[in-house]
Amino acid sequence: MKKGIKGFIALLILFSTLFIPAEPVLAEDGSALQRVQDAGVLVVGTSADFPPFEFYAVVDGERQVVGMDMMIAQKVADDLGVELQIQDIGFDSLLPALEARNVDVVIAGMTPTAERRRSVDFSDIYFQTFQNIMIRAEDEDVYDSLESLSGLTVGVQSGSLQEDLAQQIPDAEIMSLTDLNDLLLALKTNRIEAIVMQGPNAEAHAGHDEDLHTFVGGFELDDDDQGSAIAFRQGEDSLVDAVNESLAEIEEQNLTEEYLAEAGEYMAQAELDEDGEEIEEGFIASYWEYFLDGTLITLLISASAVFFGLILGSLLALMRLSKVFLLKPLATAYVEFVRGTPLLIQVMFIYFASGMFFNLPALTAGIIAVSLNSGAYIAEIIRSGINSVNKGQDEAARSLGMSKNDSMRYIVFPQALKNIWPALGNEFITIIKESSIVSVIGVGELIFQTRVVRSISFQGILPLFITMLIYFALTFSLTKLLNFYEGRMNHD
Numbered sequence: 103m104k105k106g107i108k109g110f111i112a113l114l115i116l117f118s119t120l121f122i123p124a125e126p127v128l129a130e131d132g133s134a135l136q137r138v139q140d141a142g143v144l145v146v147g148t149s150a151d152f153p154p155f156e157f158y159a160v161v162d163g164e165r166q167v168v169g170m171d172m173m174i175a176q177k178v179a180d181d182l183g184v185e186l187q188i189q190d191i192g193f194d195s196l197l198p199a200l201e202a203r204n205v206d207v208v209i210a211g212m213t214p215t216a217e218r219r220r221s222v223d224f225s226d227i228y229f230q231t232f233q234n235i236m237i238r239a240e241d242e243d244v245y246d247s248l249e250s251l252s253g254l255t256v257g258v259q260s261g262s263l264q265e266d267l268a269q270q271i272p273d274a275e276i277m278s279l280t281d282l283n284d285l286l287l288a289l290k291t292n293r294i295e296a297i298v299m300q301g302p303n304a305e306a307h308a309g310h311d312e313d314l315h316t317f318v319g320g321f322e323l324d325d326d327d328q329g330s331a332i333a334f335r336q337g338e339d340s341l342v343d344a345v346n347e348s349l350a351e352i353e354e355q356n357l358t359e360e361y362l363a364e365a366g367e368y369m370a371q372a373e374l375d376e377d378g379e380e381i382e383e384g385f386i387a388s389y390w391e392y393f394l395d396g397t398l399i400t401l402l403i404s405a406s407a408v409f410f411g412l413i414l415g416s417l418l419a420l421m422r423l424s425k426v427f428l429l430k431p432l433a434t435a436y437v438e439f440v441r442g443t444p445l446l447i448q449v450m451f452i453y454f455a456s457g458m459f460f461n462l463p464a465l466t467a468g469i470i471a472v473s474l475n476s477g478a479y480i481a482e483i484i485r486s487g488i489n490s491v492n493k494g495q496d497e498a499a500r501s502l503g504m505s506k507n508d509s510m511r512y513i514v515f516p517q518a519l520k521n522i523w524p525a526l527g528n529e530f531i532t533i534i535k536e537s538s539i540v541s542v543i544g545v546g547e548l549i550f551q552t553r554v555v556r557s558i559s560f561q562g563i564l565p566l567f568i569t570m571l572i573y574f575a576l577t578f579s580l581t582k583l584l585n586f587y588e589g590r591m592n593h594d
Contacts, residue, residue: 133338133340134334134335134337134338134339134340134341135182135338135340135341135343135344136340138182138184138206138341139182139183139184141184142184142185143184143185143186143187144175144178144179144182144184144185144186144187144206144207145187145189145204145205145206145207146172146175146179146186146187146188146189146205146206146207146208146209147189147191147196147199147200147204147205147207147208147209147210148167148171148172148175148188148189148190148191148196148208148209148210149190149191149192149193149196149210150167150169150188150190150554150557151193151281151282151283151553151556151557152169152193152210152211152282152300152303153169153303153306153307153365153369153557154169154170154302154303154306154362154365154366154369155169155170155171155210155211155302155303155330155365156168156169156170156171156172156209156210156211157169157365157368157369157557157558158554158557158558159368159369159558161368165391165392165554167188167190168365168368169365169368170229170358170361170362170365171209171210171211171330172188172209173357173361173364173365174209174228174332174348174349174352174358174361175188175209177348177351177352177357178332178345178348178349181344181347181348181351182344182348189204189205189464189544190544190550191205191542191543191544192280192281192541192542192544193210193259193260193261193262193280194259194260194261194280195450195542195543196208196210196212196261196333197218197221197222197261197333198450198454199453199454199457199543200222200333200334200335201221201222201335201454202453202454202455202456202457202458203335203457203458203461204453204454204457204461204464206341207332207333207334207341207345208222208332208333209332209333211229211231211300211303211330212330212331212332212333213231213262213263213328213329213330213331214227214329214331214333215263215266215324216324218333221336222333222334222335222336223333223334223335223336223337223338223339223342224331224332224333224334225331225332225333225334225342225345225346225349226331226346226349226350227329227330227331228329228330228331228332228349228352228353228358229329229330229358230328230329231300231301231302231328231329231330232300232301232318232328233263233264233267233298233299233300233301233318233319233321233323234298234299234300234301234304234305234316234317234318234319235248235251235296235297235298235299235304235316235317235318235319236286236289236296236297236298236299236304236307236308236314236315236316237289237295237296237297237314237315237316237317238289238290238313238314238315239312239313239314239315240313241295241315242315245295245296246317247320248270248271248272248319248320248321249272251271251274251295251296252271252272252273252274253272253273253274253275254271254274254275254294254295254296255274255275255276255277255293255294255295256268256271256274256275256276256277256294256295256296256297256298257276257277257278257279257285257288257289257294257296257297257298258276258277258278258279258285258297258298259278259279259280259281259282259285259299260278260279260280261280263300264298264299264300265278267298267319267321267323268298270321270322271298277293277294280542281553282297282299282303283553283556283557283562285297286307286314286562287556287562287563287566289314290313290314290562291562298319299316301316301318302362304316306369307560310369310560311560332345332349385559385561385564386568388559389555389559389565392551392552392554392555393548393551393552393555393568393569393572395546395551396546396547396548396549396550396551396552396569397548397572397576399465399545399546399547399548400534400537400538400547400548400576401576402469403465403468403469403472403537403540403545403547404472404530404533404534404537406469406472406473407469407472407473407476407533407537408476408530408533409473410469410473410476410477411472411473411475411476411477411479411480411529411533412480413477414473414474414476414477414480414481415476415477415478415479415480415481415483415484416480416481416484417481418433418436418437418477418478418481419433419480419481419482419484419485419488421433422434422437422481422485423485423488423489433481436478437478437481437482440474440475440477440478441478441479441482445471445472445475445536445539446539446542448471448474448475449467449468449471449472449539449540449542449543450542450543451471452467452470452471452474453467453468453471453543464540464543464544464545465540465545467540467543468537468540468543468545468547471540472533472536472537472539472540475536476529476533479529480526480529483522483525483526483529484518484522486522486525487518487519487521487522487525488510488514488515488518490518490521490522491514491517491518491521498513523584523587523588524584524588527580527581527584527588530580530584531577531580531581534573534576534577534580535573535577541553548569548572548573549569552565552566552568552569
């Protein structure tokens with residue numbers, strides 16, 4: 103027994119070490135710029151929920167990430183002679199994506215704090231900013247300083263400079279969330295009393311929502327904490343120098359004012375009729391394409407995960423039932439390891455770790471992660487179903503001259519399938535809901551598109567309600583389909 107436990111632990115350690123990426127090699131001077139120019143593409147990571155710096159808008163009939171930062175990114179790409187490719191990722195995942203080589207640079211209104219400089223390099227400051235407090239408009243006469251928020255719950259975006267600045271509010275309880283839209287919703291629903299936000303971003307939201315009010319926070323700031331810069335991997339000096347040349351031109355020509363003005367136009371854009379009057383469209387009519395695209399991607403991820411998960415799960419179940427040396431402990435190690443770690447971590451690990459070696463698209467990484475995770479659970483469902491079939495069934499089949507494979511295929515497995523069908527159906531439904539986790543790496547499934555709609559519509563609750571209805575429709579339809587086939591199996 104002790105030898106078996108030791109063997110299992112050894113196999114688990116071996117399995118884990120196989121997926122530990124090698125330490126990234128810092129780029130030598132000259133190679134980073136050359137690599138980008140040879141590829142012909144500058145991949146920029148951003149978090150497109152931060153108007154007027156980066157947000158979604160419809161441009162020439164297509165959804166695009168726009169804003170001041172994206173115009174700077176386009177200027178840099180043009181100066182380098184390459185195309186611009188934008189990856190929308192959660193703010194707190196941007197630097198991991200940069201270090202894992204999933205993106206070339208990060209442009210997201212990021213402040214070059216001393217802590218961040220330990221892991222990445224920064225360009226020159228391209229925009230001097232300020233820090234604000236966002237509150238409900240009805241509280242305008244109640245909160246007007248940091249001291250007035252003493253002891254209250256204050257929201258910040260996780261991984262941001264504001265997370266540190268909020269510590270200056272006396273005895274404040276800090277709530278950190280990844281998405282600014284979630285923070286704004288928490289503010290409107292009285293979950294928090296204020297949000298620490300970058301000034302222009304706070305003014306943009308307050309200017310489009312009469313329920314919000316903002317004022318300058320009066321925080322104590324270091325020199326590096328008062329501006330935005332572009333982040334690079336350490337050692338890529340040639341790329342930093344080239345980008346700084348573009349930023350110098352932007353400053354010399356005062357292009358940031360022009361970029362901000364254009365971003366403001368995108369935020370205020372509205373379709374006009376021939377008389378110049380704004381056309382009032384319903385919420386669904388304006389944003390149905392976002393929800394449709396998200397639903398289709400969710401279905402693609404779910405269907406792929408079910409297909410590959412069934413194949414992997416069946417293989418793992420047979421390995422766990424096998425008496426062949428090493429097959430059972432290997433399958434056991436895999437199942438226990440996958441079931442013992444959160445799917446969120448698995449998704450992020452596969453996406454970021456793969457960037458150390460090759461460029462794996464976010465959608466592909468998401469499908470692989472969800473499939474590998476589902477395979478472990480399906481394996482246990484199938485194994486329990488096979489074990490639930492009386493051994494006498496197999497013995498009877500073998501006594502009639504059937505081979506072991508034929509007995510499993512025609513006698514044991516059909517009975518096992520009837521037993522495990524409800525559990526298998528529950529796993530399929532779970533896959534649909536858990537596919538939402540891949541939004542953290544920028545996959546445009548339903549939750550991701552909901553975040554986009556909330557960002558560009560300045561609506562907090564309505565997009566969530568619509569998304570909830572869509573998920574219910576998907577899972578309810580699948581439940582009815584599974585119940586139909588379950589009834590047929592019981593009838594047979």
